[in-house]
Amino acid sequence: MKTGTKFAIAGASAGAVTAVLPAACGVYLSRKRKPLDCSDMLRAENGKFSTADNRETVLTGIDLSLPEIRCTKDTEVFRGDRKQVFDELASRFGNYGAREIFGRYFENHITKSDVKSIKGLGINCVRIPLSSYLLFRDGKLKKAEPDLSRADKLIEKFRKVGIYTILSLEYVPGFENGKEDLFVYHGRKGLDLRNEAVEIWLKIASHYKGNPAIAAYDILDRGSLGFEQNEDTANFYIRAVKALRDSGDCHIAIIQQRDMTAQQAQRLRDMNTAQGASQRYCSFLEAQSIAKSAGKISQQGTAAFVTNLRPSGLASALELFEGVSLSGIFTGYKGNTGCIYTGSGPLIDLALDTFDSINEKIAESCKASAYSRDKQLENELKTAAENIEFRKVISSPIKIHYSHGKAYSAGI
DSSP: OOOEEEOGGGGOOGGGHHHHHHHHHSOEEEEEEOOOOGGGOEEEETTEEEETTOOEEOOEEEEOOOOOOEEEETTEEEOOOHHHHHHHHHHHHHHHHHHHHHHHHHHHHSOHHHHHHHHHTTOOEEEEEEEHHHHSGGGOTTTSOOOOHHHHHHHHHHHHTTOEEEEEEEEOTTOOTTSOOGGGOSSHHHHHHHHHHHHHHHHHHHHHTTOTTEEEEEOOOHHHHOOOOOHHHHHHHHHHHHHHHHTTOOSEEEEOOSOOOHHHHHHHTTSOEEEEEEEEEEOHHHHHHHHHHHHHHHHTTOEEEEEEEEESSHHHHHHHHHTTTOEEEEEEEEESSSEEEEOOOOEEETTTSOHHHHHHHHHHHTSGGGSEEOHHHHHHHHHHTTTOOOOEEEEOOOEEEEETTEEEEEEO
16 A cells, blocks of 8 residues: 555455445534535525525524613613614714614624524524614714615524525604604605605625625514505505616515505515514414415515514414414513513613713623523524525545545544
C-alpha cells in the first residue's frame, strides 16, 4: 500500500468496502441547519407556498411583538395606546430619544439566547411588526429612509438558522386614537394617507429586495389597526402590490381584504399575493371559521396565511388548520397573555422617570426571570412544527491519513 493521504476506501479490505464507501465517497449532512439562500426564496402559486427550487413549504411561526409598556404619568395611570406612549416620550426626549427607547426595547426583547430558544421550537417563521413612527426620523416619510438596522440584525440571526421572517406593517399615519379613521376616508386626505403607506412599503422593499430570508410582506395588519374594509382599501392593496412589482421586488404580498370583486381579484392574479387573516385572540368557533375560509381560498388557487392568531386552544385550532395545510403565526413569544413566555411588561412613569431609568426598567423587564413559561403551549407548538424539514449543512467527504497502512489521523 502506498503511504500518504488517501480516501479510506483505498485501504479498506474487500469485506469492508460496502461499510466504508458511503462515508468516504459521499457527503455528510450535519445537524446544523443550512442558512436560507436564493433557492429558499418563496413565492405563492396554486394555493401554496413554494421555494425557488420547487419545494412546497408550509410556514408555522410565532409573533415577536413587544409586550405593552405599562405607564403612569405623575403617578397617575396613563391609558394611551403605544403611539401615544411614543408621543409622550418624544415630547420629553425628542423623536430620536423616543425611537431609541423603543429600539433598545426591541433589542432586549429578543436576545441571542432567545433566538436559540425559538430555534428549539422547531418553527420556520417569525413575525416582526413595523410601525412608521419607529422607522422614520421625525415622521418625515418622504425625506428619510427607514431605519431598519435593528430589524436587519434579527432577520440575519434567523436566516442563519433557516427561519423566515414576515414583515408586518401594523401602524401607518391615519389611525389616530379616538378619531375617525382617516386612512379609509373617501376623499383627498384618505387618498394621500394611503399613498403614503404605499411609499413606506416601496422604501422597505428597496432595502430588502432579493433577500430570501423575508418570506412575505403583510401590507397592513388589520388585526392591529382594526379598520373597516371598503372599495378604497381594496384598491389600496392593489396599488401597493402593483407598485412593489413595478419596483422589481418579488416577495409575497399578504393582503387582508376579505371581500373583493371579481375584477379586483383579477388584477391581483399572478402577482405573487396571499390572502391574509388576522384575528388575534379568538374562540374555537372563530378559528374553525378561519380554517374553513382558508380552505376555500386555497382551492381557488390563492395561498392563505394567518398573519397573527391567538386561539383559545392552540392544539385544537392547529388540528383544524392542518387539514388545509394553512401557513400562519399561531402564538406569541413574549407578551402579556397567549404567549410562550408571559409577563406584565415594563412599568414606567412618563413624566418622572429619566431616559436612563426608563431604559433600565425596560431592559430588566425583558429578562427571562421576568416571565412565566407556558410549557403546555410550547409543547403544542413543537408538535405542530414536527413535520417541518430544514435543509442541513453539507460537509465535504472525510479523508483519512495513512502511515504504513494504518490510519493515524482524520480531516476534511
